[in-house]
Amino acid sequence: MLKKLTNNIGLKILSVASAILLWLIVLNLNDPVSTRTFANIPVEILNSETITENGEVYEVLDESNYVTIVVKAKRSVLDSLSYSDFYASADMSEINLSLNIVPINVTATRYAKQISEITQKTNNLKVNIEELEKKQFPVNTNVVGTVETGYGVGDITLSPNTLTVSGAESVVDTISKVVIDIEVSGASSSLDYQLTPYALDAAGNQINSENISFDVSTVHTLVEILENKKVKISYTPSSNILDGYEVGDVTLEPSMVEISGTADVMKELKEIVIPSDAIDLSSATDDVTTVIDLTQYLPAGATISDMESSNVAVTVEIKSKRTARVSLATKDIQLKNLDSSLHAEFSSDNINVVLQINNDDVLVVNSDDIKASVDLSEFKEEGTYEVEINFECPDDIKTSPITTTIVLSKATENSDTESDDKTSTEKKDTTQNSENKTESDSKTSTG
Template sequence: MKKLFTENIGLKLGSIAIAIILWVLVVYTYDPAATTTFTIGVDIINGDSIASLGKVYEVVEGDTITIKVKANASLIKNLKASDFKATADVSKLSPTDHANIDVVCTKSDNVEITIIGSAKLLEVKLEDRVTKQFSVTVEKSGNAMEGYFVGDAVAKPNLITVSGGKNSIEKIASVKVVADINGAGSSFNVKGVPKAYDSDGNEITTGSLTFSDNPVSVAVKVYKTKRISVIVEASGEPYKGYSVQDIDYEPKSVLVAGDKNLLSRISSIRVPLDVEGKITDVEESISLSDFLESGIYLVDKDVTINAKCNIVRLGTKELEVLPTDISLNNKSDKFNYEFVNTEKLVVTLSGLSDKIKDIGVSDIAPYIDLSNTKEAGNYSYILKFRDIDGVKVETSNAVTIRVTDISGGASENTGEDANDEASGAAIESDDKKSETKESKESKGSKEGESSSVTNEEGKNHE
């Protein structure tokens, strides 16, 4: 047995050496070494050690690195960036705030890894940790379903505390949560991730910011829409002798949204245009949102009504009215009515010249309302007239009517009409004359005649 191992030992060792050489040649011939590069992110570990000092860190350099990997070609071709893990332990920072980066291959140990490029260490900047409270703004993304409108979107909570590096906190101008409303047709709740933005609207990603609530709940109200008309009306009166001729404006309708019950009650928005004391045309741009009922929203925000009101000087015209032109309305079948004064009355019309030029007495239809005349006597009335849009009819002359009992005897007017509220006419009478002894004696022979004369002077009937 011993002879088997010792005989021709040189030849045997040489054979082994040749076999090893041949194996190496085969390996390197059929599976040679190869290299490749990957860019990977660096995971920071033990960050709590910095937070415990009341500090936060911001990575200056080294959060991503490029590595060169050397291994057999058969292994290299199956490797990818996710097979490597890089870590930097910030609890072991150098005096210059650098930390070593360690890289390992999670797929194989037979890999040679080298960090290349300028970032071979993780460099951080430390700053004081501060906190500050901010209101949360909801930003809507997308569009609601056709025929619907997204109204209020309220974050809960609407105040949030942000912690982080002092410099980053000082840059925060707003904290926003994005709510996806695309295709919404009813109210809903959603959660969103809060983000901080500077005054230019850029997201702040530095300073290791953290939020007291993350995610944030958002309640979104969705309403049905409705198109309603816009009506611009003159408010006030132009200067004496002037009038509003017409008002032109745009738009004449708008799309609004709101609760179903509110929408069912509105069909228009009325917008006043101030013309008080004006003698020239009025042009104004009016924000429609100022006249919306609470709970109603404009689908197109900040709608402006551009209105122009034409102010013109009024023309005047006089008409003569005879008693025969005057209608006596609401007469009682208990009385007879007779005009005391039969002369003509002058009536003045004022309005646009084109409108009043063809108006006659029959158009203004003068009348007296007798509904509040309750007893016989003489009464003074100011005429009333039929309403004509844009035309003012005036007269200062009174008409006197004698009212007598249907039996033919005039009863004594007491001087007061307690129910005179519709016509506004005031009815007066003189005090009864003192009865003398002689009139008392002759009273029996004059039955049926009035013992006193009613004063024809009454108040004006407007």
């Protein structure tokens, strides 16, 4: 038996070796060793306090905090791996300060023993080290969307309303403002948010949040949603204008504005009144247009629904008065309530009256169109008095009362006779004028 086993021993050993070799060849053909690239493996930064404890801050450059590797292993192993099966780290305590680089170490978290080789395409974390800077910024609000029809955005309360931003000096110095976005689309009641702030540069570009940090992560935001109402805007011009001019039409654009407010405020608010002295007309000789900010005339608890519509353009028409000057004989002034014991005599034979013409169609004014009178009921004794002459004019003509001097003396038979003679003469003149068909009206062209 032993002889049979040892017979041709060399040939038998060769056969076994050949079989093993053939098995290995077949195995490698079915599951060969290969390579595969895994990209975007995040690098965890360790011991960053090595930098920050010195009042400095680092910024990762060239996206070197993501690493790409090439893994060598059997195909069956490679097919089971993903980028999440690898862990990359950079220990800041190992930083090369002359080059500002930190070695990156990559290890496999699965199949480590089946992986024959890991080759890194990124070997170092590149950083820029700067002095740490801190600055305070007020929180700005950016309202996004439109509330439900009939409602508006009221007060917005922020807590905190200022934030401290920390980061590299070169980054913090580029910050123009800190903002939170407030979504109000379709809102009809007050809102309560925790919102994440972000920073913008002067061009409105958002600054990478990885390069800065805020002292709080969110801002507590309360948004008041108020009812809306359209109300009238009114303005009555001041009467303090130059002589010879008058105020014409007043135009407001817009004439109404939408207001937001609490229910109590909206119930009482009927119109927004712009004070007369809001526009100075004292030296105006032509139309005046002034833009008025309505917010200063709103009651407490009310706001303009759309702040872009908070201004109103008020145009006041300034017109030059058309005037005419006529000479009126004092003998034609009616003396009312003259005491029978007194005789009245004006100090002058004529008075000049300035008329204001309010109708462009009136081209000529007759003195007969103007009726003048003096009320002497309060004068019972002789003397010289300043009296007010009142006028009755057609609707399109206006004038103001003027004063003149009148002398009252004891009535005598001669003064009565003279008065009768004047009346007789006037009647005679009137008869003659009528017979001769001579026009007696004193006509004055308007200017």
